Amino acid sequence: MSFIELSCQRFVDELGSKAPVPGGGGASAMVGALAAALGSMVCNLTIGKKAYRDVEEEMKKVLEHTSALQNEILLLVDRDAEDFKPLAAAYGLKAETPEEKENKARVMEEALKTASGVPLKIVELAHASLEYLEVCADKGSKLAVSDAGVGAAFAKAAILGGKLNVMINANMMKDRPFAEQLMAKTNRLVEDGCGRADRVYEKVVKRLSA
Amino acid sequence: MSFIELSCQRFVDELGSKAPVPGGGGASAMVGALAAALGSMVCNLTIGKKAYRDVEEEMKKVLEHTSALQNEILLLVDRDAEDFKPLAAAYGLKAETPEEKENKARVMEEALKTASGVPLKIVELAHASLEYLEVCADKGSKLAVSDAGVGAAFAKAAILGGKLNVMINANMMKDRPFAEQLMAKTNRLVEDGCGRADRVYEKVVKRLSA
Numbered sequence: 001m002s003f004i005e006l007s008c009q010r011f012v013d014e015l016g017s018k019a020p021v022p023g024g025g026g027a028s029a030m031v032g033a034l035a036a037a038l039g040s041m042v043c044n045l046t047i048g049k050k051a052y053r054d055v056e057e058e059m060k061k062v063l064e065h066t067s068a069l070q071n072e073i074l075l076l077v078d079r080d081a082e083d084f085k086p087l088a089a090a091y092g093l094k095a096e097t098p099e100e101k102e103n104k105a106r107v108m109e110e111a112l113k114t115a116s117g118v119p120l121k122i123v124e125l126a127h128a129s130l131e132y133l134e135v136c137a138d139k140g141s142k143l144a145v146s147d148a149g150v151g152a153a154f155a156k157a158a159i160l161g162g163k164l165n166v167m168i169n170a171n172m173m174k175d176r177p178f179a180e181q182l183m184a185k186t187n188r189l190v191e192d193g194c195g196r197a198d199r200v201y202e203k204v205v206k207r208l209s210a
Numbered sequence: 211m212s213f214i215e216l217s218c219q220r221f222v223d224e225l226g227s228k229a230p231v232p233g234g235g236g237a238s239a240m241v242g243a244l245a246a247a248l249g250s251m252v253c254n255l256t257i258g259k260k261a262y263r264d265v266e267e268e269m270k271k272v273l274e275h276t277s278a279l280q281n282e283i284l285l286l287v288d289r290d291a292e293d294f295k296p297l298a299a300a301y302g303l304k305a306e307t308p309e310e311k312e313n314k315a316r317v318m319e320e321a322l323k324t325a326s327g328v329p330l331k332i333v334e335l336a337h338a339s340l341e342y343l344e345v346c347a348d349k350g351s352k353l354a355v356s357d358a359g360v361g362a363a364f365a366k367a368a369i370l371g372g373k374l375n376v377m378i379n380a381n382m383m384k385d386r387p388f389a390e391q392l393m394a395k396t397n398r399l400v401e402d403g404c405g406r407a408d409r410v411y412e413k414v415v416k417r418l419s420a
Contacts (some may be wrong), residue, residue: 016250040226
């Protein structure tokens with residue numbers, strides 16, 4: 001089943017239900033895809049406009065990146081749901097004998113490592129999209145620049161949403177060095193990404209006020 | 211045409227295109243609806259659980275509010291697109307004679323006031339959803355509490371996205387007292403909402419770390 005083929009209305013309803021997927025991870029991927037798409041929109045409304053001929057080539061390159069990112073992040077909605085399956089299966093394993101306990105712990109650890117991959121990827125890709133949203137904020141058509149600011153706010157939300165979903169997996173891992181390295185990597189991206197998102201948003205507010 | 215009936219994939223593609231709608235306003239409504247739905251999810255994963263029997267009645271009431279909000283905010287995706295039509299028509303009016311100029315200015319002013327209504331409503335409803343997301347963060351099942359934090363980050367993004375879309379309309383209004391009052395009202399909600407969103411997010415990080 002593909003969640004990105006659901007209508008927006010159905011997706012919101014499914015998210016609100018007690019079904020475990022889509023959850024905060026898949027929703028963060030959706031918001032990350034919307035962020036990158038807003039960058040694409042700014043590019044598409046700038047390219048071909050006489051007043052912005054000087055930045056036309058640059059905006060075309062930015063559009064290649066934001067288009068690729070919007071597709072790549074969106075696919076993570078479904079991958080997040082896929083990765084939940086082995087985790088749900090691990091939870092369901094019997095753990096009565098010592099052998100069963102050991103096996104369950106091993107399978108669970110593996111599933112947690114797998115399940116942390118998609119939210120980390122969401123953080124990485126939403127972080128990457130901010131580089132292009134910043135170009136959109138600086139050089140995109142003034143008629144569309146607000147969309148670059150909205151995109152920056154969304155990318156930050158996707159990053160923060162992804163972080164919480166890395167965290168819930170990392171918290172349960174027995175392999176503490178792995179978990180701590182994972183959180184350190186995530187937190188570096190979160191800090192840098194949130195700083196850039198705020199800066200891009202403020203740039204847009206300034207350009208709109210000028 | 212209803213944008214919320216499009217698949218998530220199509221919605222992201224349409225957002226990224228050069229078509230003026232959906233734009234940052236409609237996308238902010240989508241993110242606001244996802245925020246409220248995450249609150250509903252936390253309620254649905256808390257209600258009926260023995261360990262959370264003490265908060266069951268409270269969570270049922272919260273769920274009524276978050277369910278209503280997720281539907282109400284989602285409808286704004288399409289209303290935002292509807293309100294763009296009179297604005298686009300006003301832009302297209304001839305303004306050669308003094309009479310035409312005066313008429314165009316009058317029609318434009320009316321369309322700007324109309325178009326600022328939906329983004330203000332997005333800010334108001336995303337702000338309102340934070341009250342319920344905070345209850346979810348404080349009292350919801352620990353197994354779902356990360357979703358309350360993701361919801362808070364999304365509500366903040368919807369508020370910041372809505373603000374930029376109020377701003378682009380307010381900036382063009384000739385009726386400055388109206389425009390300034392509108393921005394003052396918006397900014398109060400933004401300040402209060404962003405503060406609450408950050409607080410809710412931090413509460414979730416703390417509960418996950420405990």
